[in-house]
Amino acid sequence: MKNLFKNSIYAFAFGDAYGENPHFPYIWTDDTSLTLSLIDAFSKSKGIYLFKKNLYKNIKDYFEKGKFSPYKIPFKYGKTTYKSIKRKKGLKSEFSCGNGSAMRALPLGFLLFKKSLLRRSRYNHVQSAITHAHLRVLVGCDIYVEFAQSLIKYKDKNTALKDLRKKMDILTNFYGKNYFSYFKEYEDIFKPDFYKKAPPKSSAFIVDTIKCIFYSVFNAKDIFTCLKISSKFKGDPDTICAMSMGLYGILEVFPKVYFKKLKSYHLIEKTLNLIRL
Numbered sequence: 138m139k140n141l142f143k144n145s146i147y148a149f150a151f152g153d154a155y156g157e158n159p160h161f162p163y164i165w166t167d168d169t170s171l172t173l174s175l176i177d178a179f180s181k182s183k184g185i186y187l188f189k190k191n192l193y194k195n196i197k198d199y200f201e202k203g204k205f206s207p208y209k210i211p212f213k214y215g216k217t218t219y220k221s222i223k224r225k226k227g228l229k230s231e232f233s234c235g236n237g238s239a240m241r242a243l244p245l246g247f248l249l250f251k252k253s254l255l256r257r258s259r260y261n262h263v264q265s266a267i268t269h270a271h272l273r274v275l276v277g278c279d280i281y282v283e284f285a286q287s288l289i290k291y292k293d294k295n296t297a298l299k300d301l302r303k304k305m306d307i308l309t310n311f312y313g314k315n316y317f318s319y320f321k322e323y324e325d326i327f328k329p330d331f332y333k334k335a336p337p338k339s340s341a342f343i344v345d346t347i348k349c350i351f352y353s354v355f356n357a358k359d360i361f362t363c364l365k366i367s368s369k370f371k372g373d374p375d376t377i378c379a380m381s382m383g384l385y386g387i388l389e390v391f392p393k394v395y396f397k398k399l400k401s402y403h404l405i406e407k408t409l410n411l412i413r414l
């Protein structure tokens with residue numbers, strides 16, 4: 138499990154750097170920094186309350202001190218993440234439905250792999266709501282993390298997709314009507330036709346991002362075609378590429394030689410080693 142975790146997060150970081158700049162693909166951005174900040178917070182926290190507190194602090198330190206950043210300065214960030222940390226309150230408006238909290242959520246699929254679906258979802262909502270508190274985003278975070286958890290379990294894309302559908306039905310029953318209405322916005326990902334059509338619209342809007350990630354993963358033949366397909370989404374390529382590669386890194390080994398080329402490789406390695414799996 139530990140090796141799989143590392144492979145997935147390194148593939149994520151590589152996707153982040155490659156999506157940001159395919160010609161010099163080794164400098165990762167906020168996606169990886171904030172993912173590391175979540176791993177660090179989790180490793181230091183007993184219970185959900187401390188996890189939330191430590192994650193808030195880590196994100197704040199990312200902005201103020203460049204913590205978890207390859208150059209010790211914050212390298213790119215989303216407006217919602219920045220504003221919410223400043224105001225100490227997650228934003229809830231229709232204009233705050235970006236992918237900023239989903240981009241750091243992947244580790245939860247590993248860290249809470251054996252916990253119940255509802256427990257994982259609770260953690261996921263808490264981590265998201267620090268910056269992105271709109272229910273549409275919480276649903277998107279559930280879809281992403283639960284798909285990752287199913288991939289870890291089944292190591293097969295199609296089986297994982299069926300499993301995701303079942304889990305989303307359980308969550309819908311649990312959270313109710315509003316949750317279901319936002320879940321509907323993502324439903325294309327369960328339709329086989331969606332994957333045969335031209336690539337979906339790409340942007341940092343959470344629903345667009347999730348659709349692009351699924352499109353990339355299901356149209357890829359291997360981890361390198363996943364990198365190629367996902368990096369072509371012009372609207373937010375670093376995040377779409379990172380989040381797609383993080384998932385594909387659960388299915389396939391990504392050669393270690395690439396990890397080691399990443400800027401501040403040791404910062405990633407050190408953070409990943411905080412976790413025992």
Ligand SMILES: [Mg+2]
Pocket residue numbers: 166167168213375376
């Ligand atoms: Mg980024």
